[in-house]
Amino acid sequence: MEEKEAKLVLDSFSGYYKSAEITVPSIEQREFGVGGFRKKIEGRHMGFGTNGMLHNYLVQDTPLYISHSIAYYKFPEATPMENKEWMGGDLVFDLDVHAGMFLSEAEIEGVKNDAVSLLEDFLIEDFGVEKKDTLLVFSGGRGFHIHIKSPQFRDLGGDERRELADYVGGVGLNYEKFFEAPDENKRVWGPRKTDWGYRGRFCRFLEKVLDDDPSSIHRGLKKPQEKAKLHSCMEDGNWSKTPIKDIIPRLRAVAERMKIGTINVDSGVTIDTKRLIRVPGTLHGSTGLIAKKLDKIEGFHPYHDAIAFGSEPLKIRVLENIGEQEFCNSTMGKMEKGEEKEVPMSYGIYLLLKGAATLS
Amino acid sequence: MELDFACRYPFTEEGKQAIIENNIQVNDEIAERAVQRVLNAMNWRDKEGRGIYDPTYAHLSDKLTEIGSYGAARMMLSHLRNRYLTNSFAVGEAKRAYAFLKGLEEGHPDIKRLQEEFGVVPEKREGKDTLPLATYVKFAPRSVDYRLVNRNVKGGRVEIRKKGAGVSKREDLRLLQEAIKIRVGHLGTIKNAPEIIRKHSERLMKSMPKVAPSKMSFEKGDNPPCIEKLLEAARLHQNLGHQGRWSLAVYLINKGVPYEKILGIFSNFPDYDERIASYQIKHAINRNYTMPACSMMLSYGLCVANCKVKSPLGWDEWKKRKRS
Ligand code: SF4
Numbered sequence: 001m002e003e004k005e006a007k008l009v010l011d012s013f014s015g016y017y018k019s020a021e022i023t024v025p026s027i028e029q030r031e032f033g034v035g036g037f038r039k040k041i042e043g044r045h046m047g048f049g050t051n052g053m054l055h056n057y058l059v060q061d062t063p064l065y066i067s068h069s070i071a072y073y074k075f076p077e078a079t080p081m082e083n084k085e086w087m088g089g090d091l092v093f094d095l096d097v098h099a100g101m102f103l104s105e106a107e108i109e110g111v112k113n114d115a116v117s118l119l120e121d122f123l124i125e126d127f128g129v130e131k132k133d134t135l136l137v138f139s140g141g142r143g144f145h146i147h148i149k150s151p152q153f154r155d156l157g158g159d160e161r162r163e164l165a166d167y168v169g170g171v172g173l174n175y176e177k178f179f180e181a182p183d184e185n186k187r188v189w190g191p192r193k194t195d196w197g198y199r200g201r202f203c204r205f206l207e208k209v210l211d212d213d214p215s216s217i218h219r220g221l222k223k224p225q226e227k228a229k230l231h232s233c234m235e236d237g238n239w240s241k242t243p244i245k246d247i248i249p250r251l252r253a254v255a256e257r258m259k260i261g262t263i264n265v266d267s268g269v270t271i272d273t274k275r276l277i278r279v280p281g282t283l284h285g286s287t288g289l290i291a292k293k294l295d296k297i298e299g300f301h302p303y304h305d306a307i308a309f310g311s312e313p314l315k316i317r318v319l320e321n322i323g324e325q326e327f328c329n330s331t332m333g334k335m336e337k338g339e340e341k342e343v344p345m346s347y348g349i350y351l352l353l354k355g356a357a358t359l360s
Numbered sequence: 361m362e363l364d365f366a367c368r369y370p371f372t373e374e375g376k377q378a379i380i381e382n383n384i385q386v387n388d389e390i391a392e393r394a395v396q397r398v399l400n401a402m403n404w405r406d407k408e409g410r411g412i413y414d415p416t417y418a419h420l421s422d423k424l425t426e427i428g429s430y431g432a433a434r435m436m437l438s439h440l441r442n443r444y445l446t447n448s449f450a451v452g453e454a455k456r457a458y459a460f461l462k463g464l465e466e467g468h469p470d471i472k473r474l475q476e477e478f479g480v481v482p483e484k485r486e487g488k489d490t491l492p493l494a495t496y497v498k499f500a501p502r503s504v505d506y507r508l509v510n511r512n513v514k515g516g517r518v519e520i521r522k523k524g525a526g527v528s529k530r531e532d533l534r535l536l537q538e539a540i541k542i543r544v545g546h547l548g549t550i551k552n553a554p555e556i557i558r559k560h561s562e563r564l565m566k567s568m569p570k571v572a573p574s575k576m577s578f579e580k581g582d583n584p585p586c587i588e589k590l591l592e593a594a595r596l597h598q599n600l601g602h603q604g605r606w607s608l609a610v611y612l613i614n615k616g617v618p619y620e621k622i623l624g625i626f627s628n629f630p631d632y633d634e635r636i637a638s639y640q641i642k643h644a645i646n647r648n649y650t651m652p653a654c655s656m657m658l659s660y661g662l663c664v665a666n667c668k669v670k671s672p673l674g675w676d677e678w679k680k681r682k683r684s
Pocket residue numbers: 584585586587653654657658662663664665666667668669670671672673675
């Protein structure tokens with residue numbers, strides 16, 4: 001990016017920070033990292049004693065990117081890492097869409113649905129996280145971050161966090177493990193309807209298949225009495241009651257369906273106990289959008305609701321063809337490569353940062 | 361009675377108290393027993409519970425020596441700061457405790473006391489015995505049987521199964537064992553160890569079994585991430601579950617690593633038993649087992665990356681292609 005564009009971007013960022021209220025809880029225990037036009041993280045091991053100091057920094061030394069550690073440290077600025085003295089960290093999940101220049105409406109809906117399911121079905125329902133301990137943040141880029149501050153997860157190490165990430169992603173999900181080896185009476189014990197988590201979900205899927213398309217599992221299941229036997233297996237967990245000997249391998253297709261309900265999180269983020277993550281409320285240096293804290297996700301649209309700058313016009317020249325795009329609560333018209341045009345500031349900065357335009 | 365408890369489970373608060381209340385000081389006898397204790401831990405055989413010291417009929421002074429030897433052993437290990445020894449000791453002590461516990465009937469007060477102290481008391485939820493999620497992931501053995509994804513999980517609780525209904529293990533005790541291992545393995549530092557500790561530590565080092573931990577010559581980045589992680593575990597003397605060891609052995613065999621070298625790598629594991637390891641490795645060599653596919657590794661919880669291959673054995677080729 002040329003100097004004049006870079007200056008405009010950073011001046012606008014600084015302007016935004018002047019009136020932005022950014023509070024990082026336990027700020028004195030966090031490590032910070034900042035990035036610029038070359039790299040998302042150019043410097044780390046920084047610390048701010050107070051939110052006021054952070055505010056001054058953002059206004060005066062405005063970085064393009066700023067992130068803080070999910071970890072709490074005794075000495076956040078110390079190096080090397082061991083000297084920081086790790087005191088635990090938030091549990092963080094990262095949901096991302098790999099998109100082109102803009103997220104499509106379908107991608108936005110998809111990742112929003114995933115975020116809701118992650119929050120409600122997995123974190124609250126299965127992991128027992130309290131809503132008040134969660135923080136849902138639009139990443140400012142292509143997805144969402146969920147920060148969990150519940151004390152019980154704070155001191156978990158990387159391997160333990162991986163178990164949680166894998167659970168959410170259904171990684172290593174093996175329905176055959178729901179069944180025990182035959183006991184001394186040759187009985188096979190397996191999942192029940194009243195089971196929790198994936199085991200219960202598995203039974204619920206199976207019930208549905210038994211209603212809709214029983215013969216996809218076994219022809220015999222068209223007979224009501226055979227079907228009833230399988231239902232009964234799921235009642236008490238004794239799977240020896242069905243005469244279908246190879247019932248377990250026959251359930252593979254049901255298990256495959258269950259996988260659809262899992263969430264594709266970036267487990268690399270969750271397991272890294274020293275990870276730096278975008279500071280909520282700050283701007284994303286690849287988009288100029290706010291990494292916005294959200295009370296609820298319904299109705300949120302990143303290109304309308306995470307806008308940082310006003311609608312004053314910015315004159316740009318586009319470097320590639322750009323289609324029609326929803327932005328700043330209206331529809332931005334098509335632009336041809338080389339075209340010069342006045343666009344709302346937020347949209348202009350977005351295109352500059354994407355390398356799709358220059359100032360004209 | 362209390363002293364018996366401290367004897368069996370010297371890593372508890374009770375154990376600490378017994379040392380203070382009885383003013384147990386390290387002497388040669390205690391230090392000698394401590395050396396033996398560490399060596400025993402390294403050679404621990406769970407099979408018949410051989411070598412377990414049962415304090416029930418022991419003389420008082422003997423009990424005190426036994427309790428003191430645990431403390432002395434820890435002092436030696438803090439002084440030596442040898443990861444191999446420390447991890448072996450932790451694994452051995454935890455297995456030793458488990459050997460006592462598994463003989464007790466359910467609900468025995470000793471079990472309750474330990475579960476309370478280690479924060480692993482199962483609680484009933486909807487008729488199931490459960491532990492808090494965070495506790496579970498902290499203390500569940502790293503084995504496919506305990507993977508969270510295949511468990512009953514709800515409202516922040518994970519079901520723990522006890523014997524019965526097709527479950528052959530006392531999972532509650534197995535988690536307790538893991539918690540004990542972690543506690544025993546956490547050592548403080550001592551700057552100036554007393555002379556008696558230094559003297560016996562030296563002796564301990566000398567009496568270590570001759571199968572010394574081998575130096576591994578595999579360069580970082582030369583093996584798939586899952587295998588690197590397993591090798592790293594060996595290097596750091598961490599314990600590995602059955603599937604982990606098995607996959608590592610099969611991988612090394614397939615890569616043409618000779619038997620002795622594999623045994624050398626396996627000797628790094630804290631509960632290494634030459635007889636068992638050599639049997640397993642030979643068995644794997646003779647049977648010509650195939651490497652578990654990545655999907656299998658995934659379900660074992662051993663896959664740590666998303667390489668675009670089907671089997672860890674295909675990784676080499678893929679990496680080469682990617683580089684070129
Ligand atoms: S994808 Fe395969 S080779 Fe790569 S880490 Fe996973 S198991 Fe290993």
